[in-house]
Amino acid sequence: MSATDIPAATDFIAQGRRVLEIESAAIQGLYQSLDDSFRNACQTILRCQGRVVVTGMGKSGHIGGKIAATLASTGTPAFFVHPGEASHGDLGMITAQDLVIAISNSGETHEVVSILPVIKRLGVPLIAMTGKPESTLATLADVHLNVAVAEEACPLGLAPTASTTATLVMGDALAVALLHSRGFTADDFALSHPGGSLGKRLLLRxxxxxxxxxxxxxxxxxxxxxxxxxxxxxxxxxxxxxxxxxxxxxxxxxxxxxxxxxxxxxxxxxxxxxxxxxxxxxxxxxxxxxxxxxxxxxxxxxxxxxxxxxxxxxxxxxxxxxxxxxxxx
Incomplete structure (x- = not known):
């Protein structure tokens, strides 16, 4: 589409504000619905003797990667495993001392659900983040974190928008709650960021x-x-x-x-x-x-x-x- 093809009637600011309103409402809904499941998830992670393995497909996978990175940089050893690759050998990365956080808005994502039997056989604790409490993933999980939203910001209701925002925020909430519980300090943070400006600000004397x-x-x-x-x-x-x-x-x-x-x-x-x-x-x-x-x-x-x-x-x-x-x- 060229510049001359852009519809003159498009109100970009109004559309942008609509998205922000919907996603803000999704976060507020998450705030209201946070319950004992969140506490259980934090306690389960704190008991983990290994690492937190985050998995998810598509947009949920992108969010999962960010959640794993945030956990790792705030005192909770974590990494991301692609569920498709997990079925072809990468499940070997998961040990019996680890914990899995599986993300799927529908709770029925084939690539994620297909690796659940192996996870259960290992006896690895499973925390699920879904928007469907009655889904396969949610019901098989040891702890389910409900990240359901009233609507997506996408007017077609197809592109994950508000749902991925809610999942991302839930991941941040977990990371920060764990950070406080572990007594994680600025010096600890700097040790995992030595190459960046944050590390320099915190480590240089x-x-x-x-x-x-x-x-x-x-x-x-x-x-x-x-x-x-x-x-x-x-x-x-x-x-x-x-x-x-x-x-x-x-x-x-x-x-x-x-x-x-x-x-x-x-x-x-x-x-x-x-x-x-x-x-x-x-x-x-x-x-x-x-x-x-x-x-x-x-x-x-x-x-x-x-x-x-x-x-x-x-x-x-x-x-x-x-x-x-x-x-x-």
């Missing part, structure tokens, strides 16, 4: 990104302001630390401080840095999470931060550019 050794800009309290400016330029971090003979932090001097003293017409060739530096500056520990350090910098409206040890010696510095390069910002 200040010690991973800070400049150390000779890369730390620092001058003594006796230094003249011009000497401090040369150190700022050499190290390229927009600041310098001021330390005593034991490297203990005395203060900080930044590009912003330079603008301030120039407005005050202070002689930068004669004045010592100790007279203009900022004392009692904000610091952090090398062990602090980089994400926490970023939060402090945003709250304080500062561009750089100094890392000190227990003796208040300067061990590192970093700025917003370092956080950006590390993928934390």
């Amino acid at each position: 200040v010690s991973d990104i800070m400049h150390t050794g000779d890369r730390i800009p620092k001058v003594s309290a006796e230094a003249i302001i011009t000497e401090a400016l040369l150190e700022i330029s050499r190290k390229g971090l927009g600041m310098t630390t001021i330390v005593d003979q034991d490297d203990k932090l005395l203060g900080i001097f930044t590009d912003g401080d330079l603008r301030r003293i120039l407005d005050q017409r202070i002689d930068i060739h004669q004045t010592r840095i100790s007279e203009t530096m900022t004392r009692h500056c904000t610091t952090t520990s090398p062990e602090t999470l980089a994400a926490e350090a970023l939060k402090v910098m945003e709250q304080k409206k500062i561009n750089g931060l100094i890392a000190v040890n227990k003796e208040q010696q300067v061990v590192g510095v970093f700025n917003m550019h370092d956080l950006l390069r590390a993928g934390v910002l």
Whole structure:
């Protein structure tokens, strides 16, 4: 269909809103109907000593894949098995210690129903998600989660829309309820997402990104302001630390401080840095999470931060550019 063939009378916004209304109603219906079956499903999964195996055909399979991925990333080991492939060898992936979540809106999907005898023979707990409580899958399951909807958003009533949304939401509800029960933490989440920005935000510590050794800009309290400016330029971090003979932090001097003293017409060739530096500056520990350090910098409206040890010696510095390069910002 070309652009000129699009019916002028089509109200795309109205159609979009209709879909959102129907799918919102489906979720609300799910909320109202949630019962002891949900609690039983959570308890059954928590008792599982193996992995959760999710299976489903067609659109239910796509939803099942997402549910398996969500479970796996939130502390419940899980993977997806295609029911068609399961009948041709992939059932060998399922062990007696596992648990199966089978998804079928009708509860009669041939590829799913055909593998039920093997699942039952293994003695594997079976949780079913269907829209038909009287279906074969629902009646054979140890726990049935009803994901029935009043209507599909598809005006033909054919394409799975509201029903797949309800199933997806039920999967999310399971994953989050289990997450809470397991005491799953942000650090646990990061361990399964080390390659993404979430992992970086949760796993990186200040010690991973800070400049150390000779890369730390620092001058003594006796230094003249011009000497401090040369150190700022050499190290390229927009600041310098001021330390005593034991490297203990005395203060900080930044590009912003330079603008301030120039407005005050202070002689930068004669004045010592100790007279203009900022004392009692904000610091952090090398062990602090980089994400926490970023939060402090945003709250304080500062561009750089100094890392000190227990003796208040300067061990590192970093700025917003370092956080950006590390993928934390």
